[in-house]
Amino acid sequence: MEQSFYDQVFELARLIPEGRVTSYGAIARSLGAGGSARMVGYAMAHAGAADPPVPAHRVVNSSGLLTGRFHFKTPGLMQELLEKEGVEVKNDKVRDFKTLLWDPLKEL
Numbered sequence: 001m002e003q004s005f006y007d008q009v010f011e012l013a014r015l016i017p018e019g020r021v022t023s024y025g026a027i028a029r030s031l032g033a034g035g036s037a038r039m040v041g042y043a044m045a046h047a048g049a050a051d052p053p054v055p056a057h058r059v060v061n062s063s064g065l066l067t068g069r070f071h072f073k074t075p076g077l078m079q080e081l082l083e084k085e086g087v088e089v090k091n092d093k094v095r096d097f098k099t100l101l102w103d104p105l106k107e108l
Contacts, residue, residue, distance in 0.1 A: 005033070009043040010050050012104055016058040019085045020102040021094055023062045030104035037062075045071040057081040064097030 003011070008031050016022050024037040024044070033039070040059070045068065047054035057078045061067045066089065069078040079089045088095040 005031075005036075005039060006043040006046065009040050010047060010054045013044070013047070013054050013056065013059055014052065015104070015108070016055055016102050018055075019087060019100070021058050021060050021064070021082070021087065021097070021100050022102045022104065023060060025062050026101070026103050026105070027059065030108070041068065044068050048072075055081075058085075058102075060094055060097075064094035066092045066094070 009027055012027055012030060013022075024040040025034070027040045028034055028036040044054075044056045044059050047056040048071070056068065057072070059068065066078050066082075069075045069092065072078050079092070082089055082094070087100060094100060
């Protein structure tokens, strides 16, 4: 059976190392769907029900903003989870985003 787009997104997101982040667009590009960053965002909004769990808190927008934070139980939870992994967040944005960016096209 062929994997759905969401399943492909979830599988890739599970590979993001602790303490690193990636963007919706980076995931889309690595799946050969460069114009589908928004669809990756939709997938992340549904990641809470996925099994095994998906570290959706590690997926941010292309400038490091925590745009998905409202899809968590509380708006602050995404930041809390990142900070537990050593990722510094200020004003809803990942500090040192370019340094912490995990690009699947380059890393895998």
